Structures are given as C-alpha cells and as structure tokens.
Amino acid sequence: MKKHIWGFAATAVLAALAAVPASAHRQWMLPSSTVLSGDDVWVTVDAAVSNDLFYFEHQPMRLDALKAWAPDGNEAAIENKATGRYRSTFDVHLTQKGTWRIASVSDGVMGTYDLNGKTERLPRGTTTANLAERIPAGATNVKTAESNNRNEIFVTVGEPTTTLFKPTGKGIELVPVTHPNDLFAGEASTFQFLLDGKPAAGLPVTVIPGGIRYRDQLGQVDLKTDAEGKVEVTWPEPGMYWLNVTTPQADGAVEGAPPPVARRASYVTTLEVMAP
C-alpha cells in the first residue's frame, strides 16, 4: 500500500517537472521580422503555446515575465500587450540600431515533501527565495528541483551587434558564434550554449522548421552540444525555425521511480533563416 502511494506521488512530481516548455506543447514567440532596415522601426510579436509551429491553437503565452532590451543594454518598453484566447501579442519600438533581445525568463523550484503521511507538491510560484517559507514545519523527505526556463528572440536593425549576449550565469543561455540574425539557408551556423554560465556539454538540441500544418513530416533535427557546448546547424530551407535546448530527463525517470533531485533548465528561441 505504501509503495502504491509513493508511485502516485512520483508520477505527480514527474508531471510537474514536465510542465516546462519542453513537454508536448511548444512555447514560442514569433517576431514579424528579425532583419530590419529603416529609421522608425517596429516589431510585432505573437506568443503562444501550441502543438504545431507556428499556429496559435492551444494557449496564449503569458507575458508576465516578458522584457525587452535595446542594443545599448537598457531595458525597453513592451507596447500594446494583449492576451487573447489563443495567443498573446505585443510590439517593441526599435529606436536604436543593432540587435535587440526580447525574453521571458522564469525561475522556479519544483518538488515534493511528506507531511502527515501524505506527499504534497510545492505550489506554483515557488522560487529559491521563498522556498523556506513554503515548506511547512514538520515536513520530511523534501525533494526539490530548481528550474530555469528562458524563451527569447533577437531582432536586428541594421548591423547585428553582440552587446546583449553577456551571460547572466543562470539557466541555459545562447552565445553566438554565428549571430542569430545572420542565418541563411544552405549555410552552417554555430551556437554555443551555457548552463549556469559554463559550456553545457551533451545537452539535447531540437530544431523544428515552422509550417508543420502543411507538411507530413515533422522535419525535426536532433542534435547534441559538444564538449564546448557548441552545436552546428545547417539550414535546409529559409523560414522560421523553433530551437529548444533542455537539460536531459534524469535517467530512470519512469513511473514509480523516486523524483529526480536535479537541475532543470530549458531554452527556446525562434530563428529566422533567410533565402540566399
């Protein structure tokens, strides 16, 4: 009987751990354009969580954690925010030349504890800062996993710049070898990924071209970061691509196993590949 309860609890934790963007539904932001010219430049972005890319058919992405940065490093205004039934949308007025970053970053702690013979889940919104107060007195068998989820896009007015790529040292971050706004079909691009500021070796990288609804094959490319955290992608065709990097699922993450006490991090970006 006891074993049975334990199994149930573990399933719940796994479900919670899986509730990051890496699960069945894909979270994405789709900019109207990533390569821009002109003097009075705007970008408008759709943001949603869906199965297909890039169709809004499931849930809008929440914009609570959304921020934008200008090429000079200052935080920029997000304008005309709206969340509808299937998607959110917003604008950014690109008042400087160079590369802008628009990101939704969420950090949290997931986990379980036992209290009065029952296994409870940590509530939503638990962070490292409020973890202590969310675990009631008398709780035992506390198992936690910190999670850092980053969903970001880049747009460039004029010449691409790299001032906004200074790593924060938290979660998975992209370091350009190839600039993410300088991608062309038929060319190979290299990106480096850091986990907590250090090169992230052996992380799975998934690349899926948009337009899934109008083709039979998903076209997913599965890659793995090398010892330096680098991955090379050759773009078969122009278009928008969804790129996802996650920390791997813990070994033995099967039903009935104890919940992994581990680091969870995910990274999502949308990349525009231009026609040569």
Add this chain to the structure above:
Amino acid sequence: MPLPYRIVLSVGASATLAVPALAADPGTMDVTIAIPRLKVAEYHKPYVAIWVEKAGAKAKTVAVWYDHDMKANEGTKWLRDVRQWWRASGRSMSFPANGITGATRAPGTHKISFTRAQLGAQAAGQYTLVIEAAREVGGRELLRVPFTWPAKAGAGGRAAGTTELGGVSVAFR
C-alpha cells in the same frame, strides 16, 4: 609603352578632346541596366542595389535606387528586401548615402557610370559587380558581372536576368 603613342597623338590631334578616350588606361566603367516592363496588376519600380565585391575585401556599395524621398525616410524600411546586398553592405550603412542614393527608375535601359575610385577598385585584380533588384509585391533577382582592373577599353562583361532584371552590361572607357 603608352608614352610614345601619346606624343604622336598629341602632335597629330593637337590635344583635342578625343585624346583622353584613346589613352591606354580606361578610368571609367559604364554600366547599362535594363529594367523589364512587367505586366502585373500592381507594379512598383524595383529597388536596385549595385555593389562591388573582391575576395577578402569588404563589399562596396556604389548605387542604391530606392524611394529616398518619402517622408520620414520611410523608404528605407524596405531596403532589407534587397537581401543579399543588405547582408553584404547595406546593413552597415546609413541612408540617404551621399553619392550612392538615387531614385527608383522606370522600366527601360539605364546607363550609370563609375570612376575606378568610386568602384573602390584601386588595387589591380579580380572584382565582381553585383546588381540586385527587389520589387514591392514582386520578386527579386541578382546578377553578377566579373571584371578585372586595370581594364581594357571596350566591352567588359554582361549578364542577363530572367525576371526582375533584363540585360546588364559593363564597358570601360
């Protein structure tokens, strides 16, 4: 050995205007660009960029024809659609660009001339003149015409477009 030749000429032609044209080293490139007349419901004159490439050197823009006279410089919004030029050179420039910016041109044949200095072709060697046209609600086409400098007077190369550009030819004088 151009010197004796020049002396003979100057004696014979008595320093007429024809002399520089007959000199051995051409100093000017004439580019002839045909913009085809297209039968489409909505026609806009194409944006055209002309630039020079040389292996190992930064691309040099020599002409950009776009809607340069719109209010608030709005015509620059579509410059990125001339996408190979935008990547090679345009994105690091500011507009309007002195001596480079020009108005869009109507279908027909257009001649435009560049000095060797304007082309950024001071060093001897192989160059490529690239002409790219992109049309609002239309297509895009890019043509390459290789040339060498120092050039020989006369025809210097040609290319023919199929959609957004007609024939392009280069001659030196």
